[in-house]
């Protein structure tokens with residue numbers, strides 16, 4: 001039986017300012033959910049977002065309030081091992097709130113996988129890979145600092161895929177910044193950009209032409225999320241791969257994007273999809289439509305990152321790797337043992353459930369009161 005559900009806001013400083021067109025982050029607010037069951041089993045979930053309300057329609061505070069006020073009371077007293085029934089109830093009664101639903105579903109699945117003593121991946125169809133390529137985001141705002149950071153990551157053998165956040169400056173200034181980094185890192189790295197919706201279609205045509213000519217591998221969400229037709233036109237116009245991120249809020253969007261032939265790649269995010277099982281549905285649509293997959297992040301800490309790793313471990317094809325570096329951007333860990341990054345890959349945890357343990361002392365020390 002589900003006994004109680006608690007939510008925590010945990011403010012963690014980042015290792016450096018993280019500059020995106022939507023927000024500059026100096027602190028990340030982790031939204032964590034603990035679900036306790038009458039059989040003594042505890043499950044954890046995460047619903048972290050970026051930049052307050054700057055990125056998505058749910059803020060850390062609204063997620064906490066909506067879980068505490070509306071979602072937890074629906075679930076307390078239900079059978080904890082009947083995850084699908086519990087989520088069906090939540091999905092029937094609660095509109096929207098994809099991030100909150102994701103955290104709840106993660107906690108239920110974590111608890112159930114622990115109960116069955118299997119890694120969470122095995123409840124999702126089973127893993128076909130034990131390690132995932134992981135990108136790093138260069139977003140200090142300074143070209144020389146970004147190049148030095150990229151060199152350091154290559155030397156540490158931690159990352160050889162770099163995503164650059166652009167869209168704040170004039171198009172051609174951003175292009176110059178990206179191409180300087182690409183020239184410095186050369187063939188040793190895959191260099192990609194994320195515009196976070198900042199360009200008009202005409203900006204995008206100019207910018208993408210120059211980036212493609214300069215050897216950039218992937219262009220993420222160049223135009224507004226709602227402008228699916230423009231995304232499709234850019235996809236038809238250019239050879240360089242175009243990725244949908246903010247345009248993709250779950251399986252229905254995945255189907256619509258696929259039908260419109262609007263993207264070469266989907267950024268699969270468990271929070272944006274509204275949960276782990278909807279994220280698998282997004283991946284299935286992609287597979288059937290011939291769209292490539294990329295494991296995306298909302299810069300979550302260890303819980304959400306582990307949950308996404310379990311999801312991505314089940315993908316037969318993961319052509320574009322992942323960006324599951326969230327915990328590495330934070331100065332403090334909430335896990336007892338950090339996730340393992342080695343040889344450019346994140347190791348998918350192997351223990352029961354998510355395969356990560358929360359350190360309650362560390363969490364309490366950073367918890368917002």
Ligand SMILES: O=C(O)C[C@H]1C=CC(=O)O1
Pocket residue numbers: 020050137139194196245296297298299323
């Ligand atoms: O992809 C996004 O738009 C969000 C996020 C992922 C990595 C990062 O730095 O920001």
Ligand SMILES: [Mn+2]
Pocket residue numbers: 194196220221245246267
């Ligand atoms: Mn993005």
